[in-house]
Amino acid sequence: MPQPRYVLLITTDQQRFDSLPSYGADFAITPNLDRLAAQGVVFDRCYVPAPVCAPTRASIMSGQFPSAHGVIDNVSWLQPGIPKWTDAARAAGYRTAAIGKMHFAPWDLMEGFEERITCEDKRHFYIPDDHAQFMKEHGIDRPHPKDVPGYFESCGAPDFPFAPELHPDAFIAERSAAWIEQNAAESFALWVSFVGPHDPYDPPAQYSQLYADTGIPAPIPAPDDPARAPSYRAQSAVQPGVENSVFRVDATAATPQQIAQWRRHYFGSITLIDEGIGRIMDSLNRAGILEQTLIIFTSDHGDALGDHGMVFKSFFYEPMVHVPLIVRDGHHRGRRAALTGTLDVVAYLHELFGQTPDSPVQGRSIGPLLQDKDAAINDYVFSEMRDRVMVFDGRYKYIHAQDGQHELYDLANDHYELHNIVDDQPLQPQIGELRAALIAHQMESTKLHGERRRTVAYAPRLQMEQEYRKERQH
Numbered sequence: 430m431p432q433p434r435y436v437l438l439i440t441t442d443q444q445r446f447d448s449l450p451s452y453g454a455d456f457a458i459t460p461n462l463d464r465l466a467a468q469g470v471v472f473d474r475c476y477v478p479a480p481v482c483a484p485t486r487a488s489i490m491s492g493q494f495p496s497a498h499g500v501i502d503n504v505s506w507l508q509p510g511i512p513k514w515t516d517a518a519r520a521a522g523y524r525t526a527a528i529g530k531m532h533f534a535p536w537d538l539m540e541g542f543e544e545r546i547t548c549e550d551k552r553h554f555y556i557p558d559d560h561a562q563f564m565k566e567h568g569i570d571r572p573h574p575k576d577v578p579g580y581f582e583s584c585g586a587p588d589f590p591f592a593p594e595l596h597p598d599a600f601i602a603e604r605s606a607a608w609i610e611q612n613a614a615e616s617f618a619l620w621v622s623f624v625g626p627h628d629p630y631d632p633p634a635q636y637s638q639l640y641a642d643t644g645i646p647a648p649i650p651a652p653d654d655p656a657r658a659p660s661y662r663a664q665s666a667v668q669p670g671v672e673n674s675v676f677r678v679d680a681t682a683a684t685p686q687q688i689a690q691w692r693r694h695y696f697g698s699i700t701l702i703d704e705g706i707g708r709i710m711d712s713l714n715r716a717g718i719l720e721q722t723l724i725i726f727t728s729d730h731g732d733a734l735g736d737h738g739m740v741f742k743s744f745f746y747e748p749m750v751h752v753p754l755i756v757r758d759g760h761h762r763g764r765r766a767a768l769t770g771t772l773d774v775v776a777y778l779h780e781l782f783g784q785t786p787d788s789p790v791q792g793r794s795i796g797p798l799l800q801d802k803d804a805a806i807n808d809y810v811f812s813e814m815r816d817r818v819m820v821f822d823g824r825y826k827y828i829h830a831q832d833g834q835h836e837l838y839d840l841a842n843d844h845y846e847l848h849n850i851v852d853d854q855p856l857q858p859q860i861g862e863l864r865a866a867l868i869a870h871q872m873e874s875t876k877l878h879g880e881r882r883r884t885v886a887y888a889p890r891l892q893m894e895q896e897y898r899k900e901r902q903h
Contacts, residue, residue, distance in 0.1 A: 437609075477750055480743055494772070525543050528622070560597050632694055744814075745819040
């Protein structure tokens with residue numbers, strides 16, 4: 430396939446699949462993403478390797494699942510030396526840059542990027558990133574979320590209290606557009622990573638007001654029988670946010686009115702980001718490189734927004750694990766129903782750059798799907814957390830937790846995943862097949878994880894083995 434001169438990866442943070450008109454949310458105001466979808470390929474079934482930030486971002490960098498690369502929560506990061514797509518891009522002659530939230534640890538790692546413009550998590554007000562410096566230039570110390578008016582009253586969905594152009598997502602868009610115009614003379618691979626619509630749900634008021642009367646759907650109800658909903662019980666038991674110094678609210682105790690405000694602000698944040706994507710597209714056009722640029726849009730994971738009586742992420746219901754994926758390559762259009770995952774995008778990048786990484790990428794390139802709308806690359810997709818895993822075959826979704834609890838949903842007949850049918854006797858053979866696929870997947874990841882950590886106790890042993898192999902070859 431032809432190698433594009435420019436590669437632009439755009440990601441949002443915590444954006445569920447059904448948040449755009451191209452995925453059924455007709456009330457969402459996103460003209461620029463609508464245009465991108467009309468001019469490109471919309472992937473209907475893209476799933477993330479982990480429904481939480483840092484593990485998926487580590488997977489985007491490495492091309493491997495969390496169980497292989499070892500980042501299984503938000504407080505760890507990749508070990509040095511793991512090959513990344515940025516290495517492949519640079520080897521192919523691309524200038525690499527990252528603008529926005531990366532979630533690296535430490536936060537200012539370069540990870541193969543030649544340039545970074547930093548704007549980390551909205552709750553990480555204490556990080557002296559480029560956005561913090563930008564705010565200081567305007568006489569503002571970036572506040573702790575708790576100090577933003579309306580934060581506690583809304584349970585985490587206040588209005589942004591400063592001028593709209595100071596919002597982190599506006600900053601990311603402006604800096605991205607400027608960077609593109611300044612660097613259009615050479616091939617580049619640029620990752621633009623917005624911090625929204627991740628909580629706190631805090632767009633400037635003018636954006637959330639757009640959704641005052643737009644018919645945003647009410648949340649999917651909490652389960653009638655919690656005994657049949659292990660994921661719901663697991664999240665209810667931990668009260669996410671209460672013990673966290675940058676949250677300080679119990680999101681699971683949010684009222685229906687607060688959740689309705691979350692949803693208005695969530696979509697307001699998406700509209701703000703869409704405006705930023707419009708500015709970025711305009712900058713490509715002004716620089717005369719739009720038609721030479723491969724654009725990939727996706728998100729690191731979704732957000733429950735009160736669905737199933739749950740909040741945020743970390744579980745495997747569709748709103749948390751299923752994300753949008755749109756690819757504009759200038760050659761292909763339409764929709765693709767094939768099962769895909771975030772790691773398939775990483776495999777595609779390596780394919781475009783023409784580089785074979787030292788450590789295998791676990792995804793399968795989406796290239797064939799772009800060229801053939803009826804092609805398939807995966808029989809299953811997988812997603813992982815520290816204490817639970819998921820496998821999905823396109824109809825049945827099986828979830829297994831460390832404590833032995835498990836769930837099965839038939840998405841063909843139960844689109845909203847209301848009925849856990851894991852104990853249905855006629856489905857036990859199907860469950861056996863899903864478990865077998867899950868075991869094979871975990872064995873592959875375990876092998877990769879082990880190979881990455883291989884070492885020797887005494888270096889001369891390596892030379893002994895090399896000399897012995899040479900002897901045997903003669």
